[in-house]
Amino acid sequence: xxxxxxxxxxxxxxPAPAFAAAPSTLPAWDALSPAQRDLVIAPIRDRWxxxxxxxxxxxxxxxxxxxxxxxxxxxxxxxxxxxxxxxxAKREAVRALFHKMRDMTPEQRQQLRDRWRAMxxxxxxxxxxxxxxxxx
Numbered sequence: 001x002x003x004x005x006x007x008x009x010x011x012x013x014x015p016a017p018a019f020a021a022a023p024s025t026l027p028a029w030d031a032l033s034p035a036q037r038d039l040v041i042a043p044i045r046d047r048w049x050x051x052x053x054x055x056x057x058x059x060x061x062x063x064x065x066x067x068x069x070x071x072x073x074x075x076x077x078x079x080x081x082x083x084x085x086x087x088x089a090k091r092e093a094v095r096a097l098f099h100k101m102r103d104m105t106p107e108q109r110q111q112l113r114d115r116w117r118a119m120x121x122x123x124x125x126x127x128x129x130x131x132x133x134x135x136x
Contacts, residue, residue, distance in 0.1 A: 089125075096128045 026032070032040070048055060068076065086094070097116070101109045119127065 092132070093124060093128045096131045100131050 101112060
């Protein structure tokens with residue numbers, strides 16, 4: 001089942017903790033032992049079983065991940081790395097901008113980006129408060 005490593009990557013899990021005591025170079029997926037494969041898959045299996053309502057989203061995410069080019073995957077990993085290190089206030093702003101821009105045309109998005117860059121920090125905080133993403 002070669003799609004499981006892709007599924008693992010697609011949901012942002014890293015196998016590194018599972019192999020903390022493993023040799024520095026591990027074989028390709030097909031050469032892993034059943035125990036090693038289980039270590040890699042266990043976190044995603046737990047998430048899958050614990051979240052029946054999220055299974056469709058998780059599966060579609062993995063399917064889209066497989067279709068990405070290596071460069072697109074690298075860009076996505078970098079974006080996830082930046083998101084994980086972002087302070088909560090900046091995350092809230094990014095989330096609000098994303099939800100606001102989701103239904104905009106490219107021209108409208110550019111106009112909002114230009115407005116955002118011209119705003120003072122207080123104006124940005126006010127904008128985020130007024131345009132908070134649903135569910136926040």
